[in-house]
Amino acid sequence: MGRLVPDAAGLGDVIVAPATPPGTSALAVVRFSGPHGTTLPVVRRLAPDLPDGLLPREARLTEVVDARGALLDRAILLFFEGPRSSTGEDVVEIHCHGSPAVVRAVIDAAVAAGARPARKGEFTRRALGNGKLDLVEAEGVALLCSSESRARAGRAIGMASGLLSRQVGEIRSAVLDLLAETEAALDFPDDVPIAAPERRTEEILGLLSRLLAGRLVQTGERIPTVAIVGRPNAGKSSLFNALLGADRAIVTAEPGTTRDVIGETAEIRGEALRLYDTAGIRPARSEAERLGVEAAERAAESADLVLEVIDGAVDGGGPEPEGPRADRGSRRIVVESKRDLWGDRRPAREGALAVSVVSGDGLGDLRDEIERALSGVETEGEVALLERHRRALLETDLAVREAAGRSEPELAAADLRRALTALGEITGETATEELLDRIFAGFCLGK
Amino acid sequence: MRASEMTGDFDVVVIGGGHAGCEAALAASRLGRATLLLTSDPGTIARMSCNPAIGGLAKGQAVREIDALGGWMGLVADRTGIQFKVLNASRGPAVRGLRCQSDKALYSSEMARIVGAADHLRVAGANAVGLVVERGRLVGVRTGDGSVISCGAAVVAGGTFLRGLIHVGDRRREAGRWEEPAAQALSTALVELGFRLARMKTGTPPRVASASVDRAAMARACGDPTPTPFSFRSRGERFPALRQVDCWVTYTTRGVHELIREALPLSPLYSGRIVGRGPRYCPSIEDKVVRFADRERHQIFVEPEGLSTDWLYLNGLSMSLPEEKQREIVRGIPGLERAVILRPAYAVEYDVIRAEQLRVTLESRDVPGLFFAGQVNGTSGYEEAAGQGLVAGTNAALVAAGREQEFVLGREEAYLGVMIDDLVTLGTDEPYRLLSSRAEHRLLLGADSAYARLTPRAAAVGLIPPREADRLLEREARLERVKESFRGTRLTPGKRTQEALEALGIPLVEQISLAGLVRRPEVVVEEIREWAAGLLSPPEAGELLLLDPGTLARLRDELRYEGVLRREREIIDRVSRAESKRIPDGFAYRGLPGLSLEAVEKLERHRPRTLGQASRIPGVPASAVTLVLAHLVSRGKRTAGG
């Protein structure tokens, strides 16, 4: 056996931290986590009237006191015995009154009783270490905690709840089955006929494409971005102002009015987003315009959502501006402008949403569409993905397709193993340093 | 040598003169260590306990690896082989397997001759009954007559002999092989030292008299018209050295299956009398009939055990039924109706040590200086045993010489590395056999690349004399140069080249490199030299002409698979950087935030050497490994940053 005395940062300690955001609220939760048998003794010093036979998952009303016995609050206490808890350790939650002063006093008292203030991400890390979370779920939790917007939180839940992990697991086991058949035929050529793999391959590719339809979620604190692009004079700036609810961009009847990217924070259906107006895209006539067009293209490429405005008052609306590439996962909504000028004569173009900033027609629908595109309202079976998940899934897809095209089973087997490696990178089963670099860049672990 | 003469000091003592023990003793002595090979009966050195064959799928690769590392199995197999065949010959180079039928008696005597002639190596006929450990280290081996041979390191290579128990129906007797006494005391000694043992079983089929077999009722199975040798060292010798012979194929019938099913209650395996775990991959005929109940027949290879023996080996018919039943079953098979059984099939149960107690050097974690190799580690097969023997013997010699250096093969480097890593990290519950699917980077482990992969490693540690390694590697270097010249020579569809190539049935439509041309499926290896020489510069063509036919085939294969191999290496780089990350000895898992107690205990028990090993320990969640990696990475950064 190694050393039995745990070191300061190590196994033996009970950590404590507020589990609810700072500020005044009706309730605040202070959470403790420690290895089996260590959490309750610490908590008992704060809540001396706690009964001996405390049952897991039973809510108890109790007095919380400080080191000198002074009453801090009357609070609800919940005990979760490891491993059936969020971190896999013994967890206690104290639901106290939501005043910053009370929370601070309870934490101080907890520290005096032998707990240690948790470092950032430490609860998540313990859950990870106990196998309570896999990497994807931990990422989801981190995202959930940092999500200011309801929409992003909605998407993070798919990850945190293990939905993505489960689906990746399903693909993984299908790939493993296929690999096992291929391998068996190689090792025991006399006994095992080479299986016809088409059906399995199709199944795997089907599962993959379902997952790949998922939306991209950004890590970090960024709010979603929406770029308005289109030909000159299409009505972009007018739409920008209408969505903003303010006359921020200059509007004239002259094509080429907007020369630069203008960004403003807008609120749509209660969600904050960053809206960009851009220069109309056409072969540039001056250096300034060329730079403007380039900036417009960049904005479109990096946006989470692109509103592509087609001029409804002009025949054809001109050639389509170069769209952002689909593999980035950005979405687009096609808007046909100036509905008041043509709306009674013909229907909107196929796939376009008719809008008029003059009559206000279609603006409500557009707001709904924008919200839907950015939100985590998942269509059935759809799970949100981080960029690195998407990359790994694309790599899996490629590898499985290559395997299907091979005539030599040993090469197919190598492709399938590559697919497994890529899938493993999603859930952390294949540890690569690159994977870690990517994870630690976006997410507080391992400090 | 007599027991009384053995008391002199040795650096390394190897216990057991089987396939593992021979390679171990040869390796240790090659490193200049005074080595003693202690074996119950020097007359049974390198005896082939079971089938008269060396190699096969994955096993053939292992033999090449042993050869590339300076071991002897390949050369002895070449000298004593009576039929050579490349299995899976129509498949890619990574999954072909060279196999030969051996003359058992000659194999054994040739290996014994080599062992007897080796410098620094002595052979003694005696039983090891105990191990002497002082201050936690192995310091000596005790023999049956009570004397102690002191040594710096010992390798236990006792095969199936540790408390061996042979079953034929309900008859059993203590033996390690037919009529060879089991080793009882050594097991006890190991238990006393605190080793955890397990029980395993394996079986061997009946042998029948050649004259009693009706070949007209069976199909002939020939070897390859041009036999391929295992060893690079047989190049200078006549090969094949012996007359080549045929094998025969027959099949079991439904009637035979019925007989077997009826007799199952008499099989010790099914009546529960055998407690040891048998191999899933080399099942007995009882197993096959039960598990594949819908199969109409099973293939039986009838293989000669040698040129000057009447014994035939019935490959595929291993069982442990009573002798009378065996006779009925054998005689139910076409061609064997009048077969005379010379030795019945039998099963053997024996002790193995749980290999999780070993390090990747095959040294015990708890008793430094004590090594284990071969069947005693839970494997099955001559090749597996020999490979472990080589690694254990080398490391034992390094330890005995007081050197810090360790000889460890990686999973992406050799099948032998895969096997040892599997054994010491996963352990095994059934006799472990090498399979090509066990090697995740199989494409890189083709038999042909063994020398390029391993000979430099062997030379570095002293297993192969530098001159010999140079000679070997010169061939590899030449092949590389020729490949390079093929890549660099671009062909334009000019009249002359076009005509020349069309004549060979290789139409040229666009500019292509010579390498690209060779990748075409219509290319015939034997013709490459003819047409390609004229397209290369004279010095390049000169090198091409120096390639022997085998190397020429490699030229084609390696150019053809180049892209796949490159990608395989990229993956290894990506994954292996993390995989092969060393976990420092004595790493404090307990200090690591977030790691569960269960994971800590598992990791402390296994003491994985690399992160990859940690990730393969059953019961350690991937996330725990991620945390360890995270810690190693961040620590690395901190130290790098000052």
Ligand SMILES: Cc1cc2nc3c(=O)[nH]c(=O)nc-3n(C[C@H](O)[C@H](O)[C@H](O)COP(=O)(O)OP(=O)(O)OC[C@H]3O[C@@H](n4cnc5c(N)ncnc54)[C@H](O)[C@@H]3O)c2cc1C
């Ligand atoms: C009945 C039977 C069936 C088998 N079936 C198969 C099969 O189906 N497939 C397969 O791949 N392999 C099979 N084998 C296994 C194959 O024979 C072994 O894998 C291989 O021989 C192992 O080599 P080894 O060097 O580890 O041990 P062995 O070849 O068993 O050699 C051990 C040597 O050590 C000596 N020894 C043991 N204890 C002592 C001691 N205390 N002191 C001194 N000397 C000692 C013995 O005399 C012997 O010479 C079978 C073996 C047997 C016996």
Ligand SMILES: Nc1nc2c(ncn2[C@@H]2O[C@H](COP(=O)(O)OP(=O)(O)OP(=O)(O)O)[C@@H](O)[C@H]2O)c(=O)[nH]1
């Ligand atoms: N009738 C009507 N006119 C509109 C509507 N939207 C925009 N317009 C007019 O179309 C012209 C161009 O509008 P802008 O918003 O400046 O167009 P833009 O796409 O930003 O143009 P550039 O910045 O030059 O690329 C202006 O005269 C607007 O008044 C609409 O919904 N109905």
Ligand SMILES: [Mg+2]
């Ligand atoms: Mg504008």
